[in-house]
Amino acid sequence: QKEVEQNSGPLSVPEGAIASLNCTYSDRGSQSFFWYRQYSGKSPELIMSIYSNGDKEDGRFTAQLNKASQYVSLLIRDSQPSDSATYLCAVKGRITNAGKSTFGDGTTLTVKP
Amino acid sequence: GAGVSQSPRYKVAKRGQDVALRCDPISGHVSLFWYQQALGQGPEFLTYFQNEAQLDKSGLPSDRFFAERPEGSVSTLKIQRTQQEDSAVYLCASSPPGGKNTGELFFGEGSRLTVL
Numbered sequence: 001q002k003e004v005e006q007n008s009g010p011l012s013v014p015e016g017a018i019a020s021l022n023c024t025y026s027d028r029g030s031q032s033f034f035w036y037r038q039y040s041g042k043s044p045e046l047i048m049s050i051y052s053n054g055d056k057e058d059g060r061f062t063a064q065l066n067k068a069s070q071y072v073s074l075l076i077r078d079s080q081p082s083d084s085a086t087y088l089c090a091v092k093g094r095i096t097n098a099g100k101s102t103f104g105d106g107t108t109l110t111v112k113p
Numbered sequence: 114g115a116g117v118s119q120s121p122r123y124k125v126a127k128r129g130q131d132v133a134l135r136c137d138p139i140s141g142h143v144s145l146f147w148y149q150q151a152l153g154q155g156p157e158f159l160t161y162f163q164n165e166a167q168l169d170k171s172g173l174p175s176d177r178f179f180a181e182r183p184e185g186s187v188s189t190l191k192i193q194r195t196q197q198e199d200s201a202v203y204l205c206a207s208s209p210p211g212g213k214n215t216g217e218l219f220f221g222e223g224s225r226l227t228v229l
Contacts, residue, residue, distance in 0.1 A: 004155075032216040043204055043220040044156065051215075088155050092216045100146065100169060101218060103155035 003027060004091050006104035014112050019076040021107050023089030026070070032092040033065055033072045034101060039085045048074060079111045115139065117221035119205050125227045126195045134190045134224045136205030144208040145188050146218065147180055149201045156204055162188060195228045202226075 005024045013019045021035075032051055036044035050056045050063040050072065062075040072091075076083055086106040093099055118137040126132050138145050143164050148156035149172075158172040164185040173180070177195075182188040192199055202225050206218040 034217065036218075043223050044218075046217050046219065049217055090218075099216075100158040100161055100172070101216060102158065103148075105153070105155045 001026060002104065003102045004089055004104035006087075006089050006107045008105060009108040010110055011107055012110045012112060013079050015079060015081060017079050017111075019079045019083065019109055019111070021074040021076075021087050021089075021109065023072045023074075023091075023104055024070055025072070025089075025091045025102075027091065027093060027102075028067075028070065029093055030067075030070075030091045032101075033063070034090040034092070035061075035063060035072075035074045036088040036090060036103075037085045038088055038106065044088055076109075079109075081111045081113050084109060084111050117205055117207050117219055119203075119221035119224050121224060122222060123225050123227075125229065127229055128196060129194050131191065131193045132195055132226060134192075134203050134205075134226070136188045136190070136221060138186065138188070138205070138207030139209075139219055142207035142209055142219070143185070145182060146206045146208070147188070147190050148204040148206065149174075150204055150223070151201050159190070159203075192226075195226075197228050200226055200228045 035048040038044045048063040056063045060077045064073045088106045089104040090101040092101045145162045147159040150156045160170040160180045162182045177193045179191045202223040204223045206220045
């Protein structure tokens with residue numbers, strides 16, 4: 001079992017819909033959680049970070065964290081074709097800046113016009 | 114530039130050759146990470162520096178892989194006697210000092226290595 005699990009997809013949604021991306025992790029000591037977007041042939045780009053239970057909203061993006069269930073999700077409202085990319089979930093063990101992030105294999109999202 | 118800079122962007126090596134990949138992090142970022150990304154997979158951790166100290170090298174796949182950051186800024190990942198399974202994109206990322214946004218990674222464009 002991988003430390004960070006994501007559905008590989010592909011996930012396809014129509015333009016304007018809500019896209020829901022899910023991630024589970026195995027290390028209960030994890031403290032920091034991130035979503036990165038990666039366009040084909042490009043490097044990952046940070047879009048959201050979340051450190052405490054609950055929801056965090058930034059524009060059309062909402063990250064949700066449930067540490068008891070070891071679950072983190074990303075909602076994209078009003079999805080646009082430009083949101084078509086692979087979304088990587090990453091988890092870090094300690095609240096300090098030290099230490100690595102562990103990535104899932106990503107979920108590929110396609111937004112159809 | 115303002116971002117993480119990596120070179121070369123593309124490298125083709127014959128099996129058995131040595132390669133060196135360079136990373137210049139964002140100014141002021143003390144933490145620097147190397148990741149390896151195979152096609153269709155997420156980035157896999159290789160090694161991590163805080164300033165010039167290599168604090169974690171648990172992800173380096175073999176003793177053919179070596180990384181250094183002698184002055185706490187630019188880092189070099191060296192792969193000796195390359196093998197075909199080393200073909201991947203090598204990503205460098207830097208992270209700002211601790212504070213509100215701890216652990217956020219800022220990636221360079223990557224170095225794509227192809228071993229023939």
